[in-house]
Amino acid sequence: MKKAKRAMIKIKDFDSMTVSQVMEKEVQFVPLKMKGHMIATLLIEGFGAVPVVEKGRKLVGIVSEHDLLAAVDDHHALSTVTAKDIMTPNPYSVRAETTLGTLVHILRASDLVRVPVVDAKNKLIGIIARRDVLRTYLATGGKREQ
Template sequence: MMMQDDKPSRFDRLVVAHVMETQVQVAHPHTKADVIASMMIEGFGAVPVVDDQKRLIGIVSEHDLLVSLDRKQKWSEVTAQDVMARNPYSVRPEMEIGTLVHVLRASGLIRVPVVDAHDKLIGIVARRDVLRAYLSDGSTTGSVSTEA
């Protein structure tokens, strides 16, 4: 995403740590599905699952909960460990924004947990965070139109 004069824009120099959300609601393996669904309504469409040391062990998505509904499971009896995707894809805070864009596009993921070198959850980054960073870069040319 180089500018016309081949100087990197501020956006091109960003890393995941610059755009990630650090206030993340988390679940634990025994958190009930109804509690997780409530978290999703108030926050993100996926809730990371961590162990007692805050290490990422899974993630529960809206899709996972829909599958649970389709199976006629009672959320008051279903836990995160019953429905979570284990060993989810994650990124590191020092990953360059261009690499993140590629990862999100290639994987089809909407959001991805951010972990440190010890696999401890430190944030989450979503497609919209990347879009917001690009729009606030100030180096974009042209204008944004709100007309249909």
């Protein structure tokens, strides 16, 4: 079903396409109180980072594999720390109307792999990864504005 959804995206100029056309809308996220060992289990399943939200899906942070390893290196048991304890607060995020051309610059400058997508009230509405951008670039025939 995901392939059908992606195939329905109207292929046009890569740079003018928006994040909303490419982002993943079903986002795995965690609450502030989730324990580190549970977050680690989620990340092992295939994500390098997971957004942290408070009520109303308001984005407040992100926990990455790096954050978990830092807790382990500091001799904290992952079963005793929470997302709030180890998250990176106020993470980079983008809005749905951000163009892919702009997003490429953001991803490159920040060295991020995945970026949460938020609405005007900072509510988590999606996530976009480097691979989503590259997949779309190839689907548009690799044409970019000069």
